[in-house]
Amino acid sequence: MRAWAKRSFKNRIFITILLVALLPLFLCAVLMLQVQIKRSEAELIQQANQELDSLAGVLTETLEGIDAITHELATSTLVRSTLRRGGSDSRVLYQFLFHTTNEYRNAAQFDIYDSSGFCRYTTASDLPDKAMELDWGIIYAARHDEGFVLQENGRKGLIGARAIRTYDGNILGYLVVTFWEEGIESLFRGRYSSVNNVILLDPTWRAAYYSQSAQGLATTGALREQLLNGEPLTGREGEFNFYVREFGDDGFTLILQQPRTFTSAVMRSLYSVSAITGLLCLILCLGCAWVLSRHLSKPVDELDTAMREVEKGNYEIQLETSRTDEFGRLASSFNRMTREYLLNLESSVQRQKELNETQLRMMQAQLNPHFLYNTLDSMKWLGVTHGVPQVATLATNLATILRASISEGEFVTLQQELELIERYIDIQSIRFGDRFTCEIDIDDKFQSCLVPKLVLQPLVENAIIHGVEGRNDGYIKVRAEEQDGALLLTVSDNGRGIPEEILEKLNSPDGMKPSGHLGLYNVDRIIRLHYGDQYGISAESVKGEGSRVQLRLPIQREEKNDAEGTYS
C-alpha cells in the first residue's frame, strides 16, 4: 500500500483523509464503548455492594439480637426452673418467651427443648414431635459450646441453638432457633433488587439459603468447586457476577448473585452493531475521502499535466485558473515562466541570427582594403611596364573581385554577379590556359534578378578546380531558369563528378554541414539565412561524366534605375 500511496499525490491525500476520518471515529467508538461498560459495571458493583451491606447488616443485626435473646432466655431463672420442673405448660414461660422473641419471630422460630431432646415450648403453632438428636448436628454443637451456635439446616435455612445450663454447667435443655426460608426471606425482603439472588453459605460453603431455591444446589455446588479449584466464580449457567461477603462470627458467607448486563450475548450484539456501524462508516469515509482527494489534488494534476506538455516541447500551454491561493499563484507562475521561456527562446533565435549576420559582415570586412588595392596596383603596373600583360590582368581582376566581396550591400543583380564571374574566369584562364572554357548563357530576363553577392563564384570555382581539373577540354556552363516561382542557377561541368558523400552533404535537406568545401557551405548558409530552408544548394553528378550544382533562390528584382554597374 505504501507504494500505491507513493505513486500519486491524490492517493496520499486519500489515505490521509481516510485515516484522519477513521482513526478518531474508531478511537471514539472504542473509548465510548469501554467507558460505558466500565461505568455500568462500576454502578452494578456499587449497587451490589450496597445490597450486600444491607443484607449483611440485617443478618448481623438479627444474629446479634438473637444471640442476646437466647442468652437472656438461657440464663433466665424462669426458663431454667421451668425446665428443671419439666412439663410444657407454663403460661408464664410462654409469655416470657413470646415477649422476649417478639422482634424476631417473623424471621425465626424459637423452641425450648429439654435435655433429652424433646421440644417443650415453641413459638410456632405446633410443637415439633420429633426429638432432636443429642449427639449430632446442632445440639451436639450447642452442647460443646458456651454460646449460640449456628448451622445450615439441611439446605432449608439456618438453625441455631444455645444450651441452657445450670450454674454448675449441667445441661437443662436447649434453645433452638430455626430460620425457615420464609423467615430469611422476610429479613431480606426489599434489601436487594429482584433480579439478583442471595445465597447464604455455611463455613464450608454448603448452601443454607438460596433465594431461587430451584437452582440452588447446582449453582452453589459449582461455586464451591470453583472456589476450591481457584477458578473464577461464574456459577453453573447463565452469566452472573458473584459478590462475596462474610458476616457475623460464625463463618457464614453471603453471596449476591447479580446477572451481568454485559453478558456475552449482549457483548456480541454490541460488537456486531459496532461492526456494522463501523463498516458503514468505513464505506462512507472511503467515499468521502475518495471524492475529497480527487477534488483537492485537481490543481496539482493540472499543473503536472501542463508540465509534461512543456517537457514534450509545447511551450505555449497555459493554465487557466481563478484561484487566489497557493495553487493560483503556482499556476500564474507557471504561465509566466513558460511565456518568458518562449520569449527567451525566440529572442535567442533572433540573437543567433543577428550573430550570424554580424559574423558574416566580419568575414567580409577582415581585409584591409587599401593595402590590397595598392599592392595589386603596383603588380599591375609592373606587369604593364615589364611587358607581362597577364600579370596586369590577374592583378586588376583580383582587385575587382575583392572590391565586390567587401563592398556594402548583400545583394547584387545577376548581371553584376556574372561580371564578377567573368573576372574570375579571366584569372583562372590565365592560370589554367586552354584547359577549360566557360559559357555564361543567361537570358536577358534574369539579368536584373537580385542574388546574394558572390554566390556563384564558389560553384564556378568548384567546377574548375574539382570538376575539370586534369582535362584539356573542360567545359563549364552557367545558366539560369525559372521553376515554380524560384530562380534556378546551374553551374554544370563535364568533369569527373562529385564524390558520393559530398553529393549527400550538398543535397541534405537540413543544409550543408561545414566540412571541407567551405565555399559551398557558405553559399548554402547564406541562401538559407536570407531566404529560408526551402532554398539552397543541390547537386547531381555522374561519375566521370560531369556534375551539375544548382542554386535555388526566390526571384527578386531590383528597381529599374540607371544601368550603371558598380564595377566598371
Place this chain on the structure above:
Amino acid sequence: MRLILVLLLSLALVLSGCGGQSPSEFSRFAPEESQRLIIYTSHKKEIYEPIIREFEQRTGIWVEIVTGGTTELLQKIASGDTRCDLLFGGGIDSLSAYSDLFTVYESPELENVPDSMRGNGEWTPFSSLPIVLIYNPKLVKFNPPEGWSSLLDPEWKGKIAFANPTVSGSSYTALVTMIKALEREPMECIAEFYKNLDGKVIASSSEVIHAVAQGEYFIGVTLEVSAIEGIKEGYDIAIVYPEEGTSIVPDGAAIVKNCRHEESARRFLDFILSTDVQSRLYDAFSRRPVRNGIYIPAASGLKSIEYDIEWAGSHHADILRFWAELGRGASK
C-alpha cells in the same frame, strides 16, 4: 506511519480487553490446604452425605466428594489419580487387594473395634456387612433357599440374581464366602455356580434387590444392608441368613499413600469410628457398626464364618480372570 497504526491498534485492544473479575479476588475465601479433604466414595449419598456434613460442621474441613463404584475408584487411584486423599467405602477384601495404594494408619479409635474387624492398618473398618440371600416370597412360597448350597442347586438355575463380581465388591466377597462356606475347590465351585447362573449376571449390586422384588429372579445374593434398606423402601423380599454361616466382612476406608491432606483424612477415619457415627449406623443406614458397645437388634440365624481376607486379596485377580474366561466360554 505503520508504527502509529500498530500503537493505536494495541491501545484499542487493551481497552477492549479490560474487565471481568480476576479469580484471585475470591481466593481469600478459599480454605487452606490443611482445611481440605478429598474423598472418593462408593457409598450411596444417603450414607456419605450426613456423615461428611457433620464432619465438615464439626471440624470446619472442606470436603470434596468424588463418587463411583469401588473397583472403578480403586483402579482410578491405581492408575495414577493423585487427587484422592481417602477412599471411603468398598469391602476390605477389595481394599486389601490394593493395599499397596494405601498408607498405614492405626486410628486410636480402633481400640474399640474387635480384632476380627481390624486389619494391619492399611484399611480402617467402617461398618460390617453380612452377605445374605434374599428371595421373592410371592414366587418362592414353599422352599425358600437355605444357604450357599442353594446357589448350586439346579432348581434355582437361571433364577439367581447375582451381581458381576468384576464390578461389585460385595459379589466378590460372596464368591469367596461361598467357597469357604461350602469348603469347595474354588475354581470348581465358581464354575459350577457360574453354570447355575445360566449366563445371567446382573450388572451392579444395587440392582439385585430390584431384580428379585420385581420377580425377574427368584433368589438373590446381596448385602444385609441392601436387603434391609430394600424392605424399608417397600420391596417385597425376604432375607435368609445362610445356614452354613456367612461372612461379615466389614467395609472400610483407607488413606491413599502420599496424599496431600493426610491429617484431615486421619481425622475423618477417627470420626467414622466414633461413637456418634457408629451408633447411628443401624438406625439410619441399616448397617452394623464395627465399634464395640453399640446396641443393635439381633438377627436371627446370623452365623458368622471366618473370612480369610488375605486369601481373598491374593486370589482376587485370578478369580476375576477366571470369571471373565467363564464368561467368554459361556458365550461360545
Place this chain on the structure above:
Amino acid sequence: MLKVLIVDDEPMVRKGIVLGFDWAAMDCVIVGEAANGEEGLAAVEAYNPNLIITDIRMPNMDGLEMLRELRRRGNRAHVIILTAYSDFSYARNALQYGADDYLLKPFHNQELVAAINRIKQKVQERITLTPQDVLPLVKGDKSKYVLLAMNYIAEHYSDPGIGITQIANSLGVSEGHLSHVFKKETSYTIIGYLTQYRIHVAMKLLQDCRYKIYEVAEMVGYRDVAYFGSTFKKLTGLSPSEYQDRCM
C-alpha cells in the same frame, strides 16, 4: 589632340601609364609627369595640359588639394582621379572639385581609355574606336566548326533566345567541344563573340540615327533595354545614347 599630365608618387605607375597606352592612337600626347601635388601644380604652369591624370594620395600635397588649388587658380583642365579608395565620399569630393572621373586602382586599361573617350566626347572630338572594338571577322584560317558557328551567329544574332545550346545543336557538335575550339581559335567564348557581334551591329545601327535605342536593342536580340545599355557601355565605354549623340 589632348595634352596629358600624369601625376603619381610611384614612378612605376607613371611609367606604366606612359608606356602602357597607345597615346598617339588616342590622339593624346603626354606632356609631363609629376610626383606630387606641388610638382603637379608646377607642371600645370609649365605645360598647360588639357587632361591631368592624378593619384590622390601623394606626399607634400595630395591630389584633392592640388585640384582644389587648380580650380582656385581658375584652371579648367579635365581631371581623372586615380584612387584606391572605394569610399564614395572621396569620389564625391573629387567630383565636387571638378574632377571629370575617377578610377579605382587597379583599373583595367580599358577603363582609362573609356574615361578618356568620355572626356574627348565632351570636348567634341572624334572618338577613336579602341582596337577591342574591331572584331576579328577574318574568317581565314579558322576551322570548320568555328566558321559554321560564326555564320550561325551572323544569321541568328537578332534572335533573343539564341544560346550556346542551339548553336551547338545546329552544328551537331557538343557544346564543350565547340566552346573549346572556338575559344582556342578566336580567343572568344561563343557567348562573348555573340555579344561582341551584337554590339558591333548595334553601333552601326546607332550611327544610323533613325533608330531609337530600344529598337536597336530589339534588333540585335536584346529584350531588356537596360541590359543592352549596360552591355553596350561596357564594351564601348559609352552608353547607347551617348554614342548616338556623338553621331548627331
